[in-house]
Amino acid sequence: MSPRARTHPALQALAIAVALSGTAAAQEAQLPGILTELLEAANEQGRTEFTRAVQLIALTRPADEIVRAAEGLGRGDAARQALGLEPPQLPDDAAIAAVEEIAEEDDAAGYTNGIVGTVAAVPVGVARTFASGRLELWQGRASLGVRFDSGNTAREDYTFGLQVRRELSGWGFQGHIDYAYSEVNGTIGRDNFRTRLRGEREAGERFTYFAAADYERDRIASYDWTAFAGVGGGYRVLTSPGRTWILRAGPGVRILGEPGHGTQTVGALDVGSDLAWRLTESINFTSETGLLVADTSRFDQLFGLNSALNDLWSLRLQYRYRYEFEPNPGFVRGDSRTDISIVREF
Structure with a gap:
């Protein structure tokens, strides 16, 4: 069995877990529409206003509702940071795609397993975080x-x-x-x-x-x-x-x-x-x-x-x-x- 064949089942299982967690979250309580609109307006004004809006809404609404609404705007990590929450442990679709791409490169290079590719993805993510100017928390x-x-x-x-x-x-x-x-x-x-x-x-x-x-x-x-x-x-x-x-x-x-x-x-x-x-x-x-x-x-x-x-x-x-x-x-x-x-x- 090729390294790629051994690597992909684990990645597929991880992707399924992420999808299932997203489905469960969708069934939970959502942020009221007027507060979602406030969050969207603050997001358009920049990072500072978005952070203030998250902290203001948190006075009356649960953190998980705010994070879910922020994720719909692509700002889930920023909302967690504003609320003092730890970042999610499971990688998102982009991270899974990156690991798959590196695993394929490992196959082409003749590596015997996907561990080297997975480890290589870590410093890439760290460098990208510094380059974008966003540090967690x-x-x-x-x-x-x-x-x-x-x-x-x-x-x-x-x-x-x-x-x-x-x-x-x-x-x-x-x-x-x-x-x-x-x-x-x-x-x-x-x-x-x-x-x-x-x-x-x-x-x-x-x-x-x-x-x-x-x-x-x-x-x-x-x-x-x-x-x-x-x-x-x-x-x-x-x-x-x-x-x-x-x-x-x-x-x-x-x-x-x-x-x-x-x-x-x-x-x-x-x-x-x-x-x-x-x-x-x-x-x-x-x-x-x-x-x-x-x-x-x-x-x-x-x-x-x-x-x-x-x-x-x-x-x-x-x-x-x-x-x-x-x-x-x-x-x-x-x-x-x-x-x-x-x-x-x-």
Whole structure:
């Protein structure tokens, strides 16, 4: 019996199993028509709006209904990712066809079984995933750019940024890393690092609760480093496609590292606002406002404008203004920063 003859029965059995599972799914409850239309409209507006629509519908409908509706649009994996579900274990028809094609190539090359072909299909799938810019369960962006400062210093630096998001069993996780570095005549002129983490969970149609942490090191700012950790609640003011706005507030602790004076720890109230607005099909505006109310209060305002070049690449213009109410002697209260960067979505 040829290798091909031994390989195909297993593939045929796998294809039959997939077909049977699809038939059973069709007999289960379907997503209501109006919600299916909402999902279709969000899909036409892009990945971000599709993800938001899936998460909004999940407040009232079971995940399996949403996934089935998304599969009808060819976005089943994207829906599972938005819901924090693991990808399906069985391959789809395209994967079966790819394995069959490789098995036929194995026969022509004289291999004694189809195992080599099956294993060879794995790195091909991984490479295709990276090339398409879609990683299972994770979303985010990486950026490279130039930074212009004014206030406590006037200088230009190169920057690197990374943002990641993932859904974890009902919890949404966001992580941000920003780094800027430069040298002047062999001397380090800038070595600025900041990371922000937040886990957030829905608590109804509009309310959320969260835990957050923020750490920043900047040797030429008023403090060597600052950190904050806290918990709180949020309220979604706007939830429409293309326009979202959430208000957050919660208590926490602010820690400051002062040059030559050790650290200072104070209680603080964190109040924030996050606005995202799709201006056109290719241009998005964001506004992040934060106020730490404490003995050493701080205000942050961050504006961002993204212009998409294609599905994966975009240009970003970002402006940040920071105001320290109680800076150390020799430092001004206000500090501004402008970033221009090229961004790669994944």
